[in-house]
Amino acid sequence: MSLRTARKNIVNRAVMFALATTSVTTVQVFAEEGVEEVERIAVTGSRINRTDIESASPVTVISSDFIAQSGFTSVQEILSMQPAAAGMSLGATSNNGSGGSATVNLRGMGTQRTLVLMNGRRMVASGTGADSSVDLNTIPVSMIQSIEILKDGASAVYGSDAIAGVVNIITKKDYVGTEITADGSITDKGDGESGGLSILHGSEVAGGNLVVGLQYSNRGEIIQSDRDFVPAGESSYVPEGSLGGMVPDKENGGWKERDTSYDYTDDSYAQTPNELFSLFSSFNTEIADDTELSFDLMYTRRESNQQMAPQPAAIDLAVCLPGEANIGNCIDEKHTGQFVDEDGNLPDELLYKRRMTDAGPRIYEQTTDTYRASIGLTGFLSNDSQWDMSATYGRNDSKDSVGNSIHAGNMEQSIYLNQDEWFSGDPMNSDFLASEGIMYTEQNEGGNEQFILAAGYSGVNQYDLGYAVGVESRFESGYYTPDLITQAGESTAAQQDPTEGNYSVQSIYGEISLPVTDAFTVEAATRYDNYSTFGGAATWKLGATYSITDGLMLRAVAATGFRAPSVSELYGGDSGSFDYLTDPWGREEDEQIKVNYTSDADLQPEESESFTAGVVWEVAEGLSTTMDYWKFDITNAISRVNVQNEMGQCFSGTNPASCETINITPGGDLSDMTSTLTNIGQQNTSGIDWNISYANDMFKVQLDTTYLLEFEEDGISYEGTIDGNMGGYSQLKSNLTVSTELTDDLTLLYTANYIQGMEGNAWGDEYATDDVIYHNVSAAYHINDDWQVTGGIKNLLDTEPEEVPDGNDMNTVPNIYDVVGRTFFINTSYKF
Helix, strand or coil: CCCEECCCCHHHHHHHHHHHHCCCCCCCCCCCCCCCEECCECCCCCCCCECCCCCCCCEEEEEHHHHHHHCCCCHHHHHHCCCCECECCCCCCCCCCCCCCCCCCECCCCHHHEEEEECCEECCCCCCCCCCCCCHHHCCHHHEEEEEEECCCCHHHHCCCCCCEEEEEEECCCCCEEEEEEEEEEECCCCCCEEEEEEEEEEEECCEEEEEEEEEEEECCEEHHHCCCCCCCCECCCCCCEECCEEECCCCCCEEECCCCECHHHCCEEECCEEEEEEEEEEEEEEECCEEEEEEEEEEEEEEEEEECCCEEEEEEEECCCCCCCCCCCECHHHCHHHCCCCCCCCCEEEEEEECHHHCCEEEEEEEEEEEEEEEEEEECCCCEEEEEEEEEEEEEEEEEEEEEEEHHHHHHHHHHCHHHHCCCCCCCHHHHHHCCCEEEEEEEEEEEEEEEEEEEEEECCCCCEEEEEEEEEEEEEEEECCHHHHCCCECCCCECCEEEEEEEEEEEEEEEEECCCCEEEEEEEEEEEECCCEEEEEEEEEEEEEEECCEEEEEEEEEEEECCCHHHHHCCCEEEEEECCCCCCCCCCCEEEEEEECCCCCCCEEEEEEEEEEEEEEECCEEEEEEEEEEEEEEEEECCCHHHHHHHHHHCCCCHHHHHCCCCCCCCCCCCEEECEEEEEEEEEEEEEEEEEECCCEEEEEEEEEEEEEEECCEECCCEEECCCEECCCEEEEEEEEEECCCCEEEEEEEEEECCCEEEECCEEEECCCEEEEEEEEEEECCCCEEEEEEEECCCCCCCCCCCCCCECCECCCCCCCCCCEEEEEEEEEC
């Protein structure tokens, strides 16, 4: 790319320094003082190539060096540590319902509202089946040059999904040589052994640069009961079975009150295992003096597992009338005598519950294959402008299974025909269960596909006016086909319908950056997207920067945004979910209560407004600070009503319509409780981001802080709260990083992650979590110019997670608190 002339002032350097030091990042300063020529670069959040990084939108940059020295082995682990992350996301410690995926949730606004890009272009939705988010496991860490996080709404630039912000993965390019890296880690309890190997090779080929990389990683498992902080599980589904809430009385015959519970933590994972294999490549070359060709390819195969306690089976059994002979469709009198009421009547049905320990724990397995190919042409014109064209294709195929599943219909028939065996309280032979067709392996499959064509034109004229215009055409499709037994509702797990659908969108956009004066610059962007599903949506963005002095700059951005409903939201059909809820009527024995989830093909897009305003200040040489106020408001949000809140209002009678909203009765019949996706949701959130950075010849110190002022969803305030369904919205989160070069060959790194305590309410009882600080240390040593070794300890003090009584696993919220514990890691790389 040709060099362009640009003026560099102190504010330029202050902004770049502030960005560079956020999250201990290193960004190359493009021109020293007195040097007039710099290269125009692409900045996340803008289509205009710039000579500096002083855009109006706040961007955090995380370098590959920091990733390696911190011992991070996944993109999700990197992003979850950011103070801007909140709410609920998926990762290595998500055992129940994750499907092995990993996601990011900026501002706590939902994983579907954070757009993930690779080199400025969209990633295909991935995971197991039709999905609305990107599985971060598909992105190998070894290919990452840097990660840029735009903490601002960017729909006017990138279109749908960029309501809460953008994560842009920048891959390694223009690399020459070969680098081999190996890493490993283990907890101080001797479990969770993990390791990986990667090879990166770059060379000059056919007048350009070709980079090829290969990465393999293997994450080890941890069992929940192997952690002292995990309390024994107390499930009413017991191995001996229960009928009408009573268990077999082996000593006296008949039935007695249940006085035991089942501990499900012995069979459940605290850290889920997976194996990842990734192959990636990029190629850049000049095919003419003024034209460049580039492409990048990526393939990732994920094989992952989760393990949960044996299936809890709940079956309504018909009761034989007095004197009626059992013909294989009701329970004999000898087993139901204790259930006669005071009037001498038997119930029509009795609920039989049994923990199917003889079938073994539920083994969830996923195999996903994700492919991505992108090719682009860029041409440079004599008037300091350029054009570009690109095509990007992405595809995700998945197969997942659930071993030791239970066929409810076959189990019901087996009980009627073998009542003495089932009601004895004795173990059932697994061969018998298999022969009766009760045990089976659930088989599901799904996938996503994406194809994008794009073309753009951008440049800077003689008045320093930057501009960009372009068009895009995008096609998205997805499907998920559950096991036929699950579709038919014959499984003891929740019934689920298949998903299949697609949509297309055509877009046009424009953007300008106008220097009104030497100190004042205005930025503006607009975009129009036309969807095959609902029609058109227009968005805009207006920003400005103003340099008060050489070392002090103000910036602000106002923008609108939208998010189109995904394939799964439009065409998902009905599915069941066992949510952690409190029954105000007190009839449910367990915390997890079934809720029927439904989608809606007539959903409309979400709409948002965002505003950020801040200051960038170079206080003194080496000392810089940024502070930004941010506010996001979403209307017509695609969401489900807060089922717990509606249950409470139905129970108290304060809002009788709540009963109908979630399809329950005022008397507390929850058997058909339903939560429907609608456009009635609303989110309002605001806060302050503050970064302080200091560097001298010996030290670099950074403090990155987010203070949450407000988070309200559908009229309920969540700031400073935590629970198992919404996740955590700590009002204050902060990262402190201190690095020092003791010698030319030895670098030490210390990081501290602070999470302020939160409050919650579990089954009517209020509770609070304490403040938590996680300390991490590492050292990197260059044995010689080619060989480096890095080692460290995560969670140095082995700080245990805070107790969350209504947590979603292990009596806490694993994506907020560390449930793994103190972990030792080491990695080494050799270049030749």
